[in-house]
Amino acid sequence: MSEAPVLRLKGVNKRFGGVVAANDVDLDLPGGVVTALVGPNGAGKTTLFNLITGNLKPDSGLIELRGRSLAGIEPRGAALAGIARSFQDLRLFEQMTVFENVLSVMERSALPWQPGGRAAANARREKADATIAQVGLTNWRDARAIDLGYAEQKFLSLARILVTDASLWLLDEPASGLDPASYERFVKLVRGRLSEGITICLIEHNLDIVHGISDRIAFLDQGTVLAAGEPRAILNDPKLAAIYFGERR
Amino acid sequence: MLFLQLLVDGLQLGALYALMAVGFAIIFGSTRVFHYAHGTTYVIVGYVFFYLAERLALPWWLAAAIASAAAVVFGVALDRFVYRPIQRDEGSFFTVFVASFGIGVVAENLIIIFFGASFVSISTPLTRVSDIGGGIVVSYLGMFSVLVAVLLFTFLNWFLAKTDVGVALRALSENPELVRGFGLNPRKLSQYAFAIGSLLVAPAALVATCVTGLTPSAGHRVVLISIAASIIGGIGSLRGAGFGGLILGLAESLAVWKLSTGWSEAVSFIILLAFILARPSGLFGTRARV
Amino acid sequence: MVGYILNLLILVSISGILAGSLNFIIGYAGIYSMAHAAFFGVSAYTAALIAMNLSTSLLVAIPAAMAICAALSLVISLPSLRVRGEYFVVASLGLQQIAFTVFSEWKDVTGGLGGITGVPVATLFGYKLRSLGSMLTVSLVCLALVTLVIYVLVRTSFGRNLKAIRDNEVAASAFGKNATAIKTIAVAISSALCGIAGVLYAFHVSFVNPESFTVDASVLIMAMIIIGGTGTVFGPILGALIIHLLPAGLTYLTFLPARELASLQQIIYGAAMVLLMIYRPSGLIGRSNVKDTWTR
Numbered sequence: 001m002s003e004a005p006v007l008r009l010k011g012v013n014k015r016f017g018g019v020v021a022a023n024d025v026d027l028d029l030p031g032g033v034v035t036a037l038v039g040p041n042g043a044g045k046t047t048l049f050n051l052i053t054g055n056l057k058p059d060s061g062l063i064e065l066r067g068r069s070l071a072g073i074e075p076r077g078a079a080l081a082g083i084a085r086s087f088q089d090l091r092l093f094e095q096m097t098v099f100e101n102v103l104s105v106m107e108r109s110a111l112p113w114q115p116g117g118r119a120a121a122n123a124r125r126e127k128a129d130a131t132i133a134q135v136g137l138t139n140w141r142d143a144r145a146i147d148l149g150y151a152e153q154k155f156l157s158l159a160r161i162l163v164t165d166a167s168l169w170l171l172d173e174p175a176s177g178l179d180p181a182s183y184e185r186f187v188k189l190v191r192g193r194l195s196e197g198i199t200i201c202l203i204e205h206n207l208d209i210v211h212g213i214s215d216r217i218a219f220l221d222q223g224t225v226l227a228a229g230e231p232r233a234i235l236n237d238p239k240l241a242a243i244y245f246g247e248r249r
Numbered sequence: 250m251l252f253l254q255l256l257v258d259g260l261q262l263g264a265l266y267a268l269m270a271v272g273f274a275i276i277f278g279s280t281r282v283f284h285y286a287h288g289t290t291y292v293i294v295g296y297v298f299f300y301l302a303e304r305l306a307l308p309w310w311l312a313a314a315i316a317s318a319a320a321v322v323f324g325v326a327l328d329r330f331v332y333r334p335i336q337r338d339e340g341s342f343f344t345v346f347v348a349s350f351g352i353g354v355v356a357e358n359l360i361i362i363f364f365g366a367s368f369v370s371i372s373t374p375l376t377r378v379s380d381i382g383g384g385i386v387v388s389y390l391g392m393f394s395v396l397v398a399v400l401l402f403t404f405l406n407w408f409l410a411k412t413d414v415g416v417a418l419r420a421l422s423e424n425p426e427l428v429r430g431f432g433l434n435p436r437k438l439s440q441y442a443f444a445i446g447s448l449l450v451a452p453a454a455l456v457a458t459c460v461t462g463l464t465p466s467a468g469h470r471v472v473l474i475s476i477a478a479s480i481i482g483g484i485g486s487l488r489g490a491g492f493g494g495l496i497l498g499l500a501e502s503l504a505v506w507k508l509s510t511g512w513s514e515a516v517s518f519i520i521l522l523a524f525i526l527a528r529p530s531g532l533f534g535t536r537a538r539v
Numbered sequence: 540m541v542g543y544i545l546n547l548l549i550l551v552s553i554s555g556i557l558a559g560s561l562n563f564i565i566g567y568a569g570i571y572s573m574a575h576a577a578f579f580g581v582s583a584y585t586a587a588l589i590a591m592n593l594s595t596s597l598l599v600a601i602p603a604a605m606a607i608c609a610a611l612s613l614v615i616s617l618p619s620l621r622v623r624g625e626y627f628v629v630a631s632l633g634l635q636q637i638a639f640t641v642f643s644e645w646k647d648v649t650g651g652l653g654g655i656t657g658v659p660v661a662t663l664f665g666y667k668l669r670s671l672g673s674m675l676t677v678s679l680v681c682l683a684l685v686t687l688v689i690y691v692l693v694r695t696s697f698g699r700n701l702k703a704i705r706d707n708e709v710a711a712s713a714f715g716k717n718a719t720a721i722k723t724i725a726v727a728i729s730s731a732l733c734g735i736a737g738v739l740y741a742f743h744v745s746f747v748n749p750e751s752f753t754v755d756a757s758v759l760i761m762a763m764i765i766i767g768g769t770g771t772v773f774g775p776i777l778g779a780l781i782i783h784l785l786p787a788g789l790t791y792l793t794f795l796p797a798r799e800l801a802s803l804q805q806i807i808y809g810a811a812m813v814l815l816m817i818y819r820p821s822g823l824i825g826r827s828n829v830k831d832t833w834t835r
Contacts, residue, residue: 053713079715091710093703104703107696110720112728114696121696160714283625334817342625343571344816347761350573351812354758358802358809469754473636476629515640518633525626526618 263498272449278422288468324447483531580752582737654748
């Protein structure tokens with residue numbers, strides 16, 4: 001089971017003027033496991049995602065996916081390398097329907113046609129419908145993304161990830177604001193794919209629920225990884241709790 | 250000798266282009282409005298000047314002053330009644346552009362109805378030339394252009410560095426993210442931006458009315474040159490826009506050496522495309538990727 | 540009277556192609572091009588020159604014009620689309636100006652301000668399209684083909700790619716789409732389709748001069764899209780119809796000075812643009828950005 005981590009960050013640094021967004025970050029994401037990134041607001045969690053996917057370039061340090069460096073990569077390249085990423089503000093294709101949102105994610109070719117011809121096109125449509133059913137959005141299949149309710153939009157965002165064949169998922173606060181029943185459903189869907197060897201890293205704000213969804217936790221504050229390991233140990237650490245709840249500030 | 254003459258002409262033209270360009274850059278920099286109607290401001294100044302000086306026979310300095318005031322009124326009114334309502338509703342860059350373009354179309358055709366579509370100009374003794382030595386001639390208007398440009402830029406330098414409003418405008422141009430955080434009232438700031446930016450167009454329009462003549466469709470070229478100068482100089486740099494204007498004026502004038510006047514007018518836009526291709530951040534741009 | 544109507548319908552067909560091809564990039568991709576009149580002009584001049592020197596066959600002129608327009612579009616799209624969409628607008632404005640200068644100044648080729656006159660009658664498979672009726676048939680067929688192409692493209696993965704980029708380019712890239720390539724191809728397709736209109740125009744009016752391809756033409760095409768609606772494939776055609784009927788309608792308002800009708804038209808369209816941008820928050824993109832809360 002324990003092999004080289006799927007994603008490795010080593011000594012990653014990023015500054016914006018005077019603000020340290022990432023401070024000598026070492027982080028390993030083991031395969032087949034859900035790692036949660038937690039920490040107070042502004043700790044640099046989304047920045048790490050941006051550095052991994054190439055939306056931001058690190059000032060120094062290594063980022064490797066399965067041993068291969070991701071230096072200089074653009075977001076598109078990250079997707080082609082098998083990384084799927086969701087956003088805190090969802091970034092759905094708002095004027096398109098649920099079905100189109102899910103289908104379009106599989107259509108990567110820039111040309112007026114996709115490879116594989118009719119058979120592949122039908123397969124994609126079936127897969128889209130199956131994924132929509134999985135997340136429970138079949139009733140909203142032809143509704144515009146902008147017309148969906150909050151919870152439905154969250155599940156649509158997840159559907160777009162589920163339908164890719166990515167092996168590393170970076171989910172930015174994917175379940176925030178969901179009611180308990182929806183959250184249960186969400187966790188099942190996310191963890192359900194782990195057996196296929198998918199590696200998942202998610203940013204989660206709510207410490208109460210994070211232990212239910214993750215196998216490992218990394219705690220960030222002001223761009224620095226303060227601790228990483230078993231959820232119980234991290235969550236019970238009073239020093240980290242103080243930082244999280246802002247007592248130190 | 251021809252080269253030197255063209256150089257001198259280019260400096261005069263460049264001075265006016267620099268003014269127009271900085272005017273546009275101040276507006277775009279601090280309000281992020283793609284003010285296509287900047288060219289319309291130019292045309293309005295010219296035609297008001299023409300109407301007052303030629304048709305109503307007002308003394309030229311009065312006509313010029315009123316025309317310049319018209320520019321300020323037009324710019325500020327557009328900001329208040331068109332741009333701000335759109336931006337309040339989260340209008341995008343393109344929405345504002347289409348609206349601005351629409352204003353330009355309406356104004357241009359109103360002018361066609363009232364003044365006709367052909368050239369109008371004012372004859373004035375100021376177009377007389379004098380020899381400054383070596384066979385190079387400079388018109389009084391040409392010297393006037395450079396003088397006014399120097400004066401206005403000196404004033405701007407002081408204003409942008411020493412006054413609260415000026416510093417705010419300059420800071421906004423270089424760092425649009427500051428819009429939210431600044432202490433000054435954003436509405437007042439944009440008024441200043443449009444007032445100053447529009448006023449800077451006036452000298453070029455006044456000179457053109459006397460020298461080359463004015464047509465209702467002149468606005469398109471004016472705003473495009475202003476944009477081109479801003480891109481060449483670098484978005485975010487007011488000095489860059491001025492420098493860009495100067496370069497374009499020189500380029501257009503020197504182009505006449507090898508090309509006819511008609512072709513030389515296209516030179517600015519070819520330079521623009523070249524910069525977008527090779528160096529979109531411009532010469533002094535503050536960001537590599539906008 | 541019949542001749543008048545046939546002529547009007549031919550012009551509507553040509554305008555329908557212009558508006559439809561522009562809407563393809565503005566309405567579906569959110570790419571604002573102000574150079575459409577320039578492509579229209581380039582293809583018209585190309586057709587005129589081919590007709591006078593090489594062949595009057597539409598089957599020669601149309602592919603040639605389409606190829607030239609597509610290639611020309613790369614001049615503005617390759618540099619600017621990889622930067623930001625705003626640069627594309629500026630580049631298209633620049634191209635429009637350069638094109639007009641070329642039309643007016645390259646006298647040896649374009650005939651300068653006087654243009655090219657006496658373009659011979661178009662032929663198709665050797666058959667001369669001498670009558671208005673035959674020209675109308677060909678124009679309608681072209682309009683139908685162009686509309687069909689756009690309709691098909693919009694409903695396929697390419698259309699979804701365009702809309703995805705328009706709706707959220709960051710997300711589109713995050714899922715592996717090559718936004719720059721997609722936009723470049725879309726602009727090339729739009730320009731090529733526009734080229735068909737230019738060819739038909741040159742043969743129909745049998746002369747080309749710079750005056751027909753100015754910013755005013757771009758305004759008219761924009762107005763067609765705005766009035767007809769950008770969200771559908773047929774909207775621009777409706778817009779073309781209305782724009783062409785308006786002058787005829789205006790002549791019935793006899794209190795309006797006839798000389799100024801063209802300017803009045805432009806004023807109406809310009810004002811429409813301004814008012815729509817102020818009062819319709821979604822701007823030009825067809826559907827509303829406002830949530831339909833009642834459909835849940």
